[in-house]
Amino acid sequence: MAEDEENTVHIPVRRRKAKNRPKDTAWRQQRLPAIRPVLNAQCALPLTLTLGIACSIIGVFMYLSALNTYEVAVDYTNCTDLITKKSEEKGDYVPTAKIVCVFPIELKNNFTNPVKFYYGLDGFYQNSRLYMASRSEMQLHGKLDDTDGCSPLEMMVDPTDNIKKPIAPCGVIADSLFNDTFSLHTTPDASTPSTLVPFTARGIVSDYVRKQKFKNPDYGENETLCDAFKGTVRPPSWQRDVCTLGAPTTADEAERESVGTGFLNIDLIVWMRAAALPKFRKIYRVLDTEVDNYSGGLAAGNYTLRVFYNYPTAAWRGRKFFYITAEAWSGGSNKTLAIAYMVVGVFLLLVSAIFLLMCLRIRFLERKRVEAQMQ
Structure with a gap:
């Protein structure tokens, strides 16, 4: 057995380098620091409320303008x-x-x-x-x-x-x-x-x-x-x-x-x-x-x-x-676009009301938890 092992020729394994492998850098490997915002009701409320009010106002003005055509x-x-x-x-x-x-x-x-x-x-x-x-x-x-x-x-x-x-x-x-x-x-x-x-x-x-x-x-x-x-x-x-x-x-x-x-x-x-x-x-x-x-x-x-x-x-x-x-300034007598703006605005206002209730509920629960810890 020992003699057979001595006569055995060991062939080294040839390892190829991977072609077109990107460099191990933060830019190439997508490890750059980035902001990952976590949306919640508190930060989404101002956005939906602003858009809801803006769409509602635009829709009302366009509807009144269409009535004057x-x-x-x-x-x-x-x-x-x-x-x-x-x-x-x-x-x-x-x-x-x-x-x-x-x-x-x-x-x-x-x-x-x-x-x-x-x-x-x-x-x-x-x-x-x-x-x-x-x-x-x-x-x-x-x-x-x-x-x-x-x-x-x-x-x-x-x-x-x-x-x-x-x-x-x-x-x-x-x-x-x-x-x-x-x-x-x-x-x-x-x-x-x-x-x-x-x-x-x-x-x-x-x-x-x-x-x-x-x-x-x-x-x-x-x-x-x-x-x-x-x-x-x-x-x-x-x-x-x-x-x-x-x-x-x-x-x-x-x-x-x-x-x-x-x-x-x-x-x-x-x-x-x-x-x-x-x-x-x-x-x-x-x-x-x-x-x-x-x-x-x-x-x-x-x-x-x-x-x-x-x-x-x-x-x-x-x-x-x-x-x-x-x-008029908004076009002809077609009220479809004005109604669409008002519908989107009312929907966003309803979403804003839901977000507001969620924020109040979270604050209420946190206050109760703090009071329970103090007792």
Whole structure:
């Protein structure tokens, strides 16, 4: 046995160093000193009480502000043309039918500034993931050939020359652009002529959005915007080319301020902001207060709303609305946000009351314990 042990060769074990092992320092091994606050009722009470009072006060002021706003809504879904008697509900194809509807509106109160005009849709799901993703930010910034992400509306055959060309603007969200137009007229007595209420697009879209996210393609001095869009085709649901989008088509539109053409059109920019809920409203125009007789807003009285009905809704059973609102500092007449603030504030105040009872109970028990020790 001893001889076998002498003849045995001992091979030393080779130990490898661990790779990428961090250094044994306080920073690498997370041993730095740190504050570990222990929350209790006594330290949480000032926080919940302050937040509860602040939320309650904000909610009350927002609710009172919403009560001081005025709003008029007109449901013009499936309206009938007074002259031709055509209507989408009767099966007339929109917009070939050229339906023009007229609605009387009575303002019982003076609508002070700011007065805004909205259009609304009910039952339109802009929040679909595939719908929202079907767009090209690069194309909207002037690169017409970049249609990545616009599936299934990226390319289409141009009927004029049977050549496949990129759609401008491409994507489903641009193809479904809302194109109803509105005009508001005063309805005075027989001795006073009717006048057009001035609309403006100033302030609807910030300059940052228009400059950084939307841009028309470049074109030469002797060319037009339509020349810049040569080599593209309009979306299949559009009735006019994108280069003429925003150009006046009626006498009423020609009298108003320009709303931008092409990719810089205000209506296109507003529509490309997808809504979160199936019932939504989007801003259409703002009352132009620089015009005489409208510097203080819309006076109470009778008005006539003229709707150029171009947007079909029968296929998806939707509804369309037109809103006139006189907004306050907190926005429109929607009280949902104000009620939410008040509910959160009352909840935090109730939590603060519970914390206060807990603090009093702890003090009472400590006092009894001290008195028992002294006896």
